[in-house]
Amino acid sequence: MSDVTFFFGGWVPILRILVMGTLAYGALLALQRIFSSLQPFSDNGCEAPSVGSASPALLFYQGNWQRDAMRQERITEHELVGAVRQNGFGSLLDIEAIIMEANGKLAAVGKARAGDAGALLNDPR
Template identity: 35%
Template sequence: MDGMFFDNWQVLVCTVTVGVLAYISLVLLLRLSGRRTLSKMNAFDLVVTVALGSTFATILLNKDVSLAQGTLAMALLISLQYLVTWTSVRVGWVRRLVTGEPALLFHRGQFLRGAMRAARVAEDEVRSSIRSSGIEVLAEVEAVVLETDGKFSVVRGGEASGASSLAGVNTPDLN
């Protein structure tokens, strides 16, 4: 049971020192890479954020990982994320590979069962997203879209003219 609750002061001072320096390094890297690095726009962004947190924890708690190694690992993750997002903005197939496409689950009063099955979404979940949007009557809903980040978007029906917010959404044959 030696060291279970307290090892020695040197270990604690080392953890504080490395923690502060790792934190400063992470903040600087994030500031250099831009706002997109910690966005939650899709599953890929979430994975990068979790990986950065895991790397930060490893730097703090693993004596076998130096501050320089950990900072390099965080810089590598941020650089790869920057490269992938930069490329995905410019190359359509990379964007689709990394983020997928939003899926139309409900359209003009109809649950799109095939799309719901493919997305592994139950009717109750779609209804819940509609209720969360403050809509009581399904007829008021133009569409429900499962976005690439896993969130539901509920689009109210209306007589508005102009470009549709559903452009680019994976829509099954709606005939």
């Protein structure tokens, strides 16, 4: 009966559990950080709200992709082209700008309706 320990077998097993648990928790946090950085683009269609974004973002303007803004808003070209189709346009040649509004919705503005582009560039003319 002296060979069997029923409750407390020493500090080594307890310390081993604490160390392994801490390492496992750290590994899970590191993996979560890695996988979230590998998935920079949204998967929820054309409505991809940017967390904490309080102002509209210009994502496409006069035939040019605004790559820095697209990366910051985590949106792909495919999602922008989908927004063009949803807004009733057939070609990017008809588009002056694509804007992600503060509420996360994508707006495609045609060249015929762009005017002087003051509202597109947040320039209150």
